[in-house]
Amino acid sequence: MGLPMARRLAGAFPVAVFDIAAERRALAVEHGATEAATPADAARDADVVVLAVRDQAQVDGALFGESGAAQTLKAGAVVVLTSTVGPEAARSTAAALAERGKDVRLVDAPVSGGPTRAGNGDLLIVVGAEPAALEVARPVLDRLASTLTVIGDKPGDGQALKAINQLLAGVHIAAAAEAVALARGLGLDPQTVIDSLSQGAAGSFMFADRGPRMAQAYGDEADAVEVRSRLDIFVKDMGIVTGIAKNAHVPVPLASAAEQLYLLGERAGLAARDDSSIVTVLSPRGEDR
Amino acid sequence: MGLPMARRLAGAFPVAVFDIAAERRALAVEHGATEAATPADAARDADVVVLAVRDQAQVDGALFGESGAAQTLKAGAVVVLTSTVGPEAARSTAAALAERGKDVRLVDAPVSGGPTRAGNGDLLIVVGAEPAALEVARPVLDRLASTLTVIGDKPGDGQALKAINQLLAGVHIAAAAEAVALARGLGLDPQTVIDSLSQGAAGSFMFADRGPRMAQAYGDEADAVEVRSRLDIFVKDMGIVTGIAKNAHVPVPLASAAEQLYLLGERAGLAARDDSSIVTVLSPRGEDR
Numbered sequence: 001m002g003l004p005m006a007r008r009l010a011g012a013f014p015v016a017v018f019d020i021a022a023e024r025r026a027l028a029v030e031h032g033a034t035e036a037a038t039p040a041d042a043a044r045d046a047d048v049v050v051l052a053v054r055d056q057a058q059v060d061g062a063l064f065g066e067s068g069a070a071q072t073l074k075a076g077a078v079v080v081l082t083s084t085v086g087p088e089a090a091r092s093t094a095a096a097l098a099e100r101g102k103d104v105r106l107v108d109a110p111v112s113g114g115p116t117r118a119g120n121g122d123l124l125i126v127v128g129a130e131p132a133a134l135e136v137a138r139p140v141l142d143r144l145a146s147t148l149t150v151i152g153d154k155p156g157d158g159q160a161l162k163a164i165n166q167l168l169a170g171v172h173i174a175a176a177a178e179a180v181a182l183a184r185g186l187g188l189d190p191q192t193v194i195d196s197l198s199q200g201a202a203g204s205f206m207f208a209d210r211g212p213r214m215a216q217a218y219g220d221e222a223d224a225v226e227v228r229s230r231l232d233i234f235v236k237d238m239g240i241v242t243g244i245a246k247n248a249h250v251p252v253p254l255a256s257a258a259e260q261l262y263l264l265g266e267r268a269g270l271a272a273r274d275d276s277s278i279v280t281v282l283s284p285r286g287e288d289r
Numbered sequence: 290m291g292l293p294m295a296r297r298l299a300g301a302f303p304v305a306v307f308d309i310a311a312e313r314r315a316l317a318v319e320h321g322a323t324e325a326a327t328p329a330d331a332a333r334d335a336d337v338v339v340l341a342v343r344d345q346a347q348v349d350g351a352l353f354g355e356s357g358a359a360q361t362l363k364a365g366a367v368v369v370l371t372s373t374v375g376p377e378a379a380r381s382t383a384a385a386l387a388e389r390g391k392d393v394r395l396v397d398a399p400v401s402g403g404p405t406r407a408g409n410g411d412l413l414i415v416v417g418a419e420p421a422a423l424e425v426a427r428p429v430l431d432r433l434a435s436t437l438t439v440i441g442d443k444p445g446d447g448q449a450l451k452a453i454n455q456l457l458a459g460v461h462i463a464a465a466a467e468a469v470a471l472a473r474g475l476g477l478d479p480q481t482v483i484d485s486l487s488q489g490a491a492g493s494f495m496f497a498d499r500g501p502r503m504a505q506a507y508g509d510e511a512d513a514v515e516v517r518s519r520l521d522i523f524v525k526d527m528g529i530v531t532g533i534a535k536n537a538h539v540p541v542p543l544a545s546a547a548e549q550l551y552l553l554g555e556r557a558g559l560a561a562r563d564d565s566s567i568v569t570v571l572s573p574r575g576e577d578r
């Protein structure tokens with residue numbers, strides 16, 4: 001997600017980029033960004049630092065590690081956290097930035113939509129941030145988002161809403177997989193089932209979007225299923241969901257079942273495959289049905 | 290569902306009605322139907338017998354019980370089974386009709402949409418039936434359905450597709466309940482969460498439809514939540530789903546978790562409440578959040 005976001009931002013602002021992969025830095029430079037040698041180098045003089053990383057460990061490394069951005073962040077700067085790391089990680093990151101005493105604030109702004117929409121400024125971004133910090137970040141967020149929802153006024157609120165988004169998305173993908181697997185098991189054509197049901201009371205965005213790729217997994221084009229969103233993203237995100245639900249003492253039996261299913265998918269070797277491939281855990285390819 | 294369907298049909302065809310409740314027979318008569326004293330009486334001379342009952346036991350009673358319709362059904366008549374009873378029940382009913390030797394065939398045609406849409410001829414009907422039997426029933430089905438999907442050519446196929454519909458619908462309602470309960474647990478306003486997420490990748494028909502009633506369960510209007518679809522319908526339907534999935538050896542961990550949740554709701558006294566009330570099992574009313 002970082003590269004298309006950097007590309008999109010470089011069309012409107014001066015952008016210095018750091019990525020651990022040199023070839024991705026080079027691709028950003030081709031689109032008008034300046035290359036930085038370290039996160040600290042990238043953050044120097046910046047009003048807004050945008051973080052797009054995988055998990056909390058990478059957040060900590062990019063901000064507080066050797067050559068981390070926190071070393072050079074100037075007073076009044078804001079850090080925009082676009083990753084899904086959970087409310088607790090957002091709050092502790094905000095606290096760690098505040099402890100440095102340089103008036104650097106965190107804008108908790110996890111994004112949804114995938115790389116293509118990131119490159120087009122068409123992301124859904126849900127924000128928890130102090131109004132003054134949000135004001136600094138807003139031009140950057142507006143450049144990236146087609147829909148910006150400010151759900152609360154403190155870091156962690158954006159992550160909380162994003163977690164609920166992922167609960168629904170992850171459960172709906174798993175439900176679509178059960179529907180397609182059961183269709184096969186009952187001798188019905190999966191694509192016909194999807195066409196019949198996806199616009200009615202059984203419909204979801206995920207059933208309409210992932211369903212056809214699940215059906216494709218059993219056809220001649222099975223090996224051509226494009227990886228639009230990796231399965232192991234849901235191993236991470238459903239882990240966040242069930243963790244925060246447990247901390248809040250809210251039972252989430254379906255999210256828990258979905259988490260186990262994604263873990264099974266990861267164990268079955270599907271971590272880097274499209275998340276729609278989870279259907280093959282329930283109904284393996286090559287079986288008669 | 291039987292009454293609005295009878296009312297809708299009486300606007301186009303001569304209809305004889307039987308219901309175990311005399312006041313419902315009377316309501317149908319007010320809308321132009323003729324009252325019958327027994328199922329056998331209602332089926333006499335009929336080309337098409339429409340069955341709208343709760344479960345397989347009621348199907349057996351209405352067709353094969355004392356004064357059941359099978360006693361009077363004429364050769365060439367078709368029985369349209371609009372209830373959700375599962376593929377096996379549809380197949381055994383078709384076989385039991387065939388054994389009578391009078392050339393009476395079953396049109397397996399479970400419906401979705403609820404009473405209001407039934408009265409307006411706006412149902413989704415999914416059909417499994419021999420083409421010749423379907424031909425006899427088609428004017429009746431066309432009068433009731435805005436969407437008619439013929440998924441297969443034998444009784445049981447309609448039930449199979451309806452079961453997949455109910456798998457998705459039941460899981461999506463339970464997922465919406467988890468989302469609303471988690472929103473409360475995290476201190477977010479449920480209705481704001483629904484408004485933020487229901488049109489994006491987390492969206493489902495059920496989240497948009499049941500979500501607001503779930504949020505309403507915690508407000509001043511909690512006791513005014515209208516019963517549009519009873520919770521115990523999903524106890525029955527998720528039971529059908531997990532039963533046929535087990536018979537087909539297809540794992541459905543989310544549908545199983547949803548089934549348990551609806552059973553918990555029934556045990557909590559919610560059987561006759563709106564199915565959206567399932568959220569109160571996860572996050573009881575009156576708690577701080």
